[in-house]
Amino acid sequence: MTDLSKTPEKTAQKTAEQATDQAGPAPFGTPAAITVTGVDRVFGKRKREVVALSAVDLTVAAGEFVSLIGPSGCGKSTLLRLVADLDQPSGGTIAVFDKSAEQARLDQDYGIAFQQAGLLPWRTVAANVELPLKLHGAGSAERKARVAELLDLVGLTDFAKSRPDQLSGGMQQRVAIARALAEQPRLLLMDEPFGALDEITRERLQAELVRICRETGAAVLFVTHSIPEAVFLSDRVVVMTPRPGRITDVVTVPETLRARTDATRDHADFLHTVAAVRAALHGGHEPAEDLA
């Protein structure tokens, strides 16, 4: 609560500029990837009412990587689902590339990955990656070329003909990411995609995601409950608290950490930023200096 002076909007604007400078691909005047304004989401009726989100404002610039972090029940997944138009807000507006969330979904402006890989078990790995292309009527030659490209990107070319249940959890998640990237979206929505993986696999996939983001220049909204993961991947870390779910703080990751190599995790600023996010999560009771 102590940090409310730093309002989310202000930070958002500041880092939006930084992100454009940094990531490069978005020219001046490109609409923000996501603009969330005054969004509420209430589940249930009357006495059983649960306020999942309250007065949430958030802007994600084109090409920017933003993580949502917070304890369970803070509404971070709900927020992502609202942006994906898998659920509708009770109040407020959501714009994705200056369109309504629904229109953005219909136009296939985003790719999405969940905590469960959600692969169709009766399709081969290649057929799973191909699915969105096929659903949206891409020609078979185009699909084939794109699938080969994507499997190469996630390093699973040898497993094109395997079935999902023959792969390890990490490999399945890579297939899911390839599928999310299939239509070259300018925005990736990822709901704890590495949540079910072990730490080693996790770090490897994080590095891979960094590389993929560089190559594609896509903006990412990334839900996680791991502080180091959020700090390692993001340009900004949005901290949320539950009951009612809302944004309490936004931590901007310093320039020094934007290289995102293995060395980054050992950088003094990394530990510092992790401490800052942790402090924000605990409501600012633990000053960052003590931990660093």
Place this chain on the structure above:
Amino acid sequence: MLAALQRARSVLLGLLGLAVLAAVWDLYKAFGPDDGVRVGDRLLVLPRASDLAMPHTWEVVQRLGEPVTSLPGAGSTLGAVVDASLFTLAIATRGFVIGVVVGLVLALLMSRVRIVESALLPWIVLSQTVPLIALAPLVKRWGSEFDRLGYIWTNEQSVAVIAAYLAFFPVAVGALRGLKSAEATHLDLMRAYGLGWWRTLFTLRLPSSVPFLLPALRLGAASAVIGTVVAEVSIGLRGGIGRMIIEYAQSASSDPAKPWAPILGAVAVGLVAAGVVGLIGLLLRPYRTAEATR
């Protein structure tokens, strides 16, 4: 409040479903051709709608209140059907109990000794795949042969044996799956506590088999009723619903609503049997946690 409203809604919709069924029946009777709808020369695909072939739904209900025959002193049809239903229910219960005991014993044996499972399970599956109920007309002979050997073996017992034969299968298979459903971690825990097979059975395996056992018992009860009715017909045992269906069907040409009376009785017996198993389920509710997820 909300739950009560929802329950009332589903009851109403259920009644509506039955009403729709009755309406379709009577609409077809009103507008369908008397000779039925044929494909080609002989094959009837829709029934004859004449009064003799197809009674009105309300006639079926009315008929229950009328005497069985036009002879003076004949009892009401409803009374006769209730008597026959109780008779059938009693035999079905006997068959069900035998079937459950046999099924549980087999399941225990199979879960305890692997080679028994390997040897027996395919035959158990096969026994229901094949229409061994076809044997029913042949079981009758056993009665008179056992009598000669000094046993008193009635036709009722033959019927109960056939009912048991149908009922044991779902119980055996369901109980076996249930007994093997205990989680590996729980089994390890029992092992760590140093419990033997019997105590593991009662503390872990039996409770965790409940979610599998209850649907199996439900199926077994339905099978027992079906077996009883069919066996009554093929063995020719009087007094029950099965025989009554055949007898009443003979007067169908002059009294088309009459054969429906014992069929309603059979429906009632089936529902009562399922209801009793449902009550067992209520008693075992604490053990049913996993049922919804299977």
Place this chain on the structure above:
Amino acid sequence: MSVVAEATAKDTRARLPISRLRVSTVLAPVLLGVAVVALWQVLVDHYDVSPLIIPAPDAVWAQVTDNRGSIVDGATVTGRNALLGLVGGAVVAIVGALVSHAVRFIDQMAVPVVAAASVVPIVALAPVLYTMFGAGNETGRVLVAALSVSVPVYLNTLRGLAQVKAVHRDLMTAYAATPTQVARTVTLPTALPYVFTGLRIASSLAVISALVAEYFGGPVGGLGKSITTSASSSNYPLAYAYVLGAIALGIVFYVVTLLLELWVTRHHPST
């Protein structure tokens, strides 16, 4: 990759009630079967058991070879009724389940009807069906088979349709897939194994129902009528020979459905 090798070694057998194929799982039941038949033969011979209780296997087999023609004829009649009933009942049940799944109030309306149909001896409807469709006609028997088939197929299909995972549904929404696309890519493939479980149960049920319906009257010619006729003329070995024919018919139906199931669901992971 060891993961792959291990997973490919796993096969569809796991879905059968037989836990794992090894020598004992094949040998044990075969040995048991041979032993029972041999014991049966020896006991009947040794104690001179009357064929009225149970005829010796060789006597039954002699009747089978002598009456091969009429057994095959009977099996054709009964099998045809069962097949028509199976196909018709399954189609109606699957379509019905699709409708129930799509429209909730129809689902609720169908509950009592289905509940009643699942506990009721449907063969008991045979006599009234003979009256409605004419006793010289096989339609009544086909209908009995179809009705018995439709209950398990309907219930299993409905269950299968409900198995669609939330994450798959979300994915389809995110892809803005049309209802037809959702049905083709997710709903139907998910439900397929369940539909086939229903069909597998239904296959033997169709034969049993068509056969037992013959006990309740109707035209002559099927296996069921032949069993009762030979039993009432005390030709028990012949009756058992017809029973054997019925068993063979049941196995054919079951195995064909099973093979179809294995083929259609070959891409589904075994659970």
